[in-house]
Amino acid sequence: MGNLLYLYGLIPSKEAEQSLPALKDFDGNGDIYMIPVGKITAIVCNLDAENYSEEMLKERINNDMEWLQEKAFHHHETVLKLANLYTIVPLKFCTLYKNQDSLENAVIENEAKLLDTFGLIKGNEEWNLKIYCDDHLLKKQVGENNPTIEAKKEEISQLSKGKQFFEKKKLDKLIESELEAEKNKTSEKIHLQLKGLALRGDVKKAWSNDVTGRKEDMTWNSVYLIPKTKVESFLEEVRRYEKDMKEKGWKFEATGPWPAYHFTSF
Known part of the structure; x- marks a missing residue:
């Protein structure tokens, strides 16, 4: 043949x-x-x-x-x-x-x-950034510092014991919702700042824990086309985020350089 x-x-x-x-x-x-x-x-x-x-x-x-x-x-x-x-x-x-x-x-x-x-x-390189988050640790912070949740807790405290039981269940759902919003807001802010060092930056689908094999959830998955002269600045920024946010439950994984799969097509 x-x-x-x-x-x-x-x-x-x-x-x-x-x-x-x-x-x-x-x-x-x-x-x-x-x-x-x-x-x-x-x-x-x-x-x-x-x-x-x-x-x-x-x-x-x-x-x-x-x-x-x-x-x-x-x-x-x-x-x-x-x-x-x-x-x-x-x-x-x-x-x-x-x-x-x-x-x-x-x-x-x-x-x-x-x-x-x-x-x-x-003259440019493709780099990938995955952001992970310890939901348990971040949820505690969100529950203690989020104005929307604080207002809901105050509202519940004014209710009778019977009504408080049902409203606390709603509170749990509200905390979960605010947690996701906080993760997305923080990740998107980081992405936009890093994108300033790149020619292009795209957001990809986050992987599930079954794929990553990690206990932390993948919050963000993005890819960047970066001039070689700016790669070290990009990595320094990632390391700074890792240092500043580690105690809050955030982890960062930058990998590359990769062949430019995401910025080419044929």
Whole structure:
């Protein structure tokens, strides 16, 4: 059936003059290589079309977790190594083309957009920030210092014992609501301040505890495209927040630099 092309990423052809390091391909049997398409160069490897048909890929991805983890790790590590050498538009895991012509046509159709993207990401780094919070600790502070809750407590204290029982249940729900509002307000304020150091900053969906494996809730998940000259200032700000807010139950996790997955598309 011939070969498919597995696409890792796209780089400016002028950077392709720097030779590609010896990196094993998706199956570990050969090496990845370059295909120049005008001003853009694709970094690919060959895959046997019979072993990687659409049906077989779906079966593997849905039912073989060990294979999926191994191959996803290979893709991530390969793109990460390439990002250390080139200005790269990274492709999603398992981006396949039937042949070289179909890949070249796709690149040519998107040439203008890709060249603009190279201009955006060159000299910049993608960093991720996750903010965690100890709800138990913060809830205590909210319950003691929130004006809305203080007013509700005062209102309840004026009621009869019977009515107080039911109103205290409402108070618990109010505290939960104010807790979430406080977490979002604080996180958004931090995000906007950090965004001032970045070219772009986007908010992502927070992960559940099942995914993070942590006891603290993830309150915020954001990603930034930061000029290399401002990365240290960004990290210093994160460390300052960590120091100032640790006793209040807040934790910060900045990771990077990553290939610019969130600020590129193809």
